[in-house]
Amino acid sequence: MKGIVFPGQRSLELAEFPDPSPGPGEVVIRMMASGMCGSDLHQYRSESPPQCIAGHEPAGIVQEVGAGVNPRLARVGDRVTVHHYGGCTVCDQCRSGWYQLCREGTVRYGADAHGSHAPYMTVPAVTLVRLPESMSYETGAALGCGTGTAWGALRRLGDLAGSDLLVSGQGPVGLSATMIASTLGARVIAVDVQDGRLQMARDLGAAEVINPREVPVEAAVRDVTGGIGVSHVLETSGVPHAATDVLACLATWGRACFVGLGGRPFEVDVTALLRTQATIMTSWTLSISDLIRCVDFADRHDLPVGRLFTDRWQLDQADAAYASFDQQRSGKGVFLF
Template identity: 70%
Template sequence: MFVKGVVFVGDRRLELVEFADPKPGPGEVVLRIMASGMCGSDLHPYRAESPPECIAGHEPSGIVEEVGVGVSAHMAQVGDRVTVHHYAGCNACDQCRSGWFQLCRAGTVRYGADANGSHSAYMLVPAVTLVKLPDRMTFTSGATIGCGTGTAWGGLKRLGDLNGMDLLVSGQGPVGLSATMIASSQGARVIAVDVQASRLELAKKFGAAEVVDASDVDVAVAVRELTCGVGAPRVLETSGSSGASEAALKCLSTWGRACFLGLGGGSFEVDVSKLLTTQATLMTSWTLSIAELQRCVDFVGRRCLPVDDLFTSRWRLDDAEAAYAHFDQQSAGKGVFIFD
């Protein structure tokens, strides 16, 4: 038996390729995929000349179809509704044992890049990467929490308590919109920044108290005006743009904390002499641990946050070429592949 999966073949082209049905080995499970999100980081291999030769996609959500030897009922059972921490490690080093598989000291596997991902009807993963979904949570919600929304959660956790804080969220793509939604529900006053009016409108919908159009105004000046000249005590930069990162840093207040998690490929210089007298803290965030993934699922479920609304387009796998051509424009929210 064979299943079809999306494979990027270079220069914004893809193919639906047949693969043998996956079979679980010891400690593994096979998922029947119900939803597979399209992540902004997918656009890097999609646009590349020589992308990885594997099934794309790393935002899976689905049902456990089959379990391998050594998988206890506590870990996974056939029929469980799950999302996936989309990395695998050695499970023995200190980083893996603390739930940070992506920081494995022996080397990590990222699904959709180093191993077959979720843009297919079935997916093989280690049972230790699974997080169960509440019964009332949709599979599309589980898909975005697995990476996009989860990445936002991880960055916000790095910034600490946000209740009552002014928080600048730079970039209102799917991760930035997730951050706006979560932080607003945690009591932050979110100032959302982007260059696209459509995304700023979505930011308002998801709870942003203020929006700043970076294509029209000086972001640092606008944010200082919105914060009575003080600046933002918390900054989350999600776009990865060099210019956006520089602008976001200029918005940081004295004793401020800024977290950078965008994968845009840009770089920028930090003048330490200018930061020295501000007592600023700069940090990065690389998605989140599996323990935080569980907390994110629980939080979204308890608050009934509308993360489904991050998906502005839904596709069938046969429409993958059109789906990625549309997503490549980066003019709206997320896309997701839906499976019956």
């Protein structure tokens, strides 16, 4: 089979790999959809990315089951997405569903081991989450990371019903947060420098949109909230000045969560925040338990996750797919098989 590998510096190859077979406790998934995530771009742009099959938003059908797999975890023909981390499965973090926090070391599929940008993928059966029959494979792929990351961060922020939530950055994660939070009853204020993405945010439930190129973010937020500021902030862009802007928008007792992977640090003025009783936190994707809840929520509320996808590609279009995604001017891309 052929799989996408990033040699480095915005280049990629369709390299040849043997068709996989499952070891004990593993399954082989026949890929139906493999989402393109913003964190894939960090590897695509890197000078020395990992040399394995890229992609970590898989959704597909269980093709083959290895020895010792409990049928309650996986059967041939199951429709699944994947919690794309491997851990020891026995430490306290793994047993609570946080394989990415494994105390013995974490395997990230698509970075430390072969990922989903190929026709087949091998993963431990314990990482699988079944998809409802009514759910598309595209949606299942997005829930596995991009939309799931938004879900995990919103869970960290707490009860959002009736609150004002500022979502900074309206890429796939930010748009997912806008969609989910508005469904949960929050008034979402969406921030982005791309008008097209702001329109998508409105379409997905944002009550207000702000373009920082046109108006200062803090002034606009204070105007919308009667001078109080927002009770909750989710920063997804990873841009340092955006992080500074959103912290200035917090109301007293406000809570801010950061998920953006910009790779550049920013300073927090503790003195300015001291008397606000602010809570600042981070969120790294979500646990497998929360992925199960996220899939169920998306299904029960018929979330329009598919509207995040603006580009659909075949594997042999990989060069064009990543060149387009690298511009970060549209929504989400996905490889279909």
